Amino acid sequence: MNFLSKVGDFLTSGANWSGPDGFLTQLVTQVEVSAIAIVAAALVGVALGTFLSHTRRGGFLAVNSANAARAIPSFSLVVLIAIQPAIVRLQQGGFVATAITMFALAVPPILTNTYTGVRGVDDDVRSAAMGMGMTTAQLVRRVELPLALPLVVAGVRTAAVEVVATATLGAYVGVIDLGFDIFAGLDTNNGVETFAGAALVAALALVVDLVFLVAAWAVTPRNIQRHGPILRPV
Amino acid sequence: MGPPREAQPGSVARVEPLAASNPLVDWSWVSSNQGMILSLLWEHVQLTTIAVLFGLLISLPLGVVAWRLRLVRPLVVGVTEILYVVPSIAVLSLAAPLTGFFSITTAEVALVSYTLLVLVRNVVAGLISVPADALEVARGMGYTAVQKMVKVQLPLALPSILAGLRVATVTTIGLVNVTAFIGQGGLGRLIIDGSNENFNTPIVVGLALSVALAAVADALIVGLGKVSLRWQPGRTAGAK
DSSP, rough: OHHHHHHHHHHHOOGSSTTTTTTHHHHHHHHHHHHHHHHHHHHHHHHHHHHHHHOOOOOHHHHHHHHHHHOOOOOOOHHHHHSHHHTTTTHHHHHHHHHHHHHHHHHHHHEEEEEEHHTTSOOOHHHHHHHHTHHHHHHIIIIIHHHHHHHHHHHHHHHHHHHHHHHHGGGGGTOOOHHHHHHHHTTOOOOHHHHHHHHHHHHHHHHHHHHHHHHHTTTOOOOHHOOOOOOOOO | OOOOOOOOOOOOOOOOOOOOOOOOOOOOHHHTTTHHHHHHHHHHHHHHHHHHHHHHHHHHHHHHHHHHOOTTTHHHHHHHHHHSOHHHHHHHHHHHHHHHOOOOHHHHHHHHHHHHHHHHHHHHHHHHSSSSHHHHHHTTTOOOOHHHIIIIIIIHHHHHHHHHHHHHHEEEEEEGGGGGGGGGGGGHHHHHHHHTTTTTHHHHHHHHHHHHHHHHHHHHHHHHHHTTTTTTOOOOOOOO
């Protein structure tokens, strides 16, 4: 029997999907930890990005933080956090460590894109809004953020795909997420199990990417939609 | 190459979180393990360099083809995008059964596949940005398509390509750590050791050196850009 059909059998076996460490539980945990991190990162990233673009300070920080953050290996961060006594004492220490690491991974692209998007709003538009008597809060909520939205969503998309894929590392610190079978397979030299787990993560990442692609399309103003594809800044 | 390591199945153990009280950095450990740390750092540099060079070797022709043949472009970008979304640990695990569980090839396949999206995209973007005037002049001078590409288009696309190279290099340096799971990994080895022994120091050292290496590599490419773009005033490898 060849390798791929063994993987297929592994993935379609009902027994592998049920139970406390089955694929279904893993999938839920993976989505849960990713969602918590991304929602928190989106709130912080958008708020901070908008604030920085208004104060006209910290621009260097905002734009360069994404590139600098790429250099921090999530793998070391998650392990380092997980073995700290304060985290070890928690019941769900591994989950917390993974969520914090994923948060750290997700903030920079959202922050950079929000900053760039809000900065990119035409000054004439801003003057017009001010001329209509809008307060700063109204300007941000009704003018700047809506115009920056496509770029913000693109940032969230980049972050979400990275997070949902990287949350796999949580299994290394005891979280039963989709990394569980990958690491179990590596431990026991079971290629089929590892491959099956990896295929699921890849599939989930692609689904998340597609969901955000559609979301990005939906929040893009119609005239921009007509004039070209949505560019996702790398 | 690096020191002997236990590239055995089973050496990859999950953390059993035990209460531990240890300082972030135990300097005596660092000084007594200097040799090992340096050789792991060197291994990290080698793994990164090989991956980025191969990535560039594949991306340049692929980018040119994708730029030239508009119909193929979405396909090329789409495939590299899929490679990019597949998580690093998954790429390793997907490649492992095919290219050997603890081989350097497996590590490089994963690392190279990650560089492709950024590099190909930036090669295409760079070629698109070449002004029509420049192409017209090249045509007027009787350049063949190949001459035009090598002497005009690629040099003018260089800022974009270098910007991609920066991102690809920095990303790869972070990812090399993950290849420690299959017995490669340079500094990633320190992270696994630290987590197995519940010992902060190797993890902090691995993390700090990894970040420092990325900063140095990034600065080197920026410097390379400044030198190679001197003929093009006001342009450097842009931050992207």
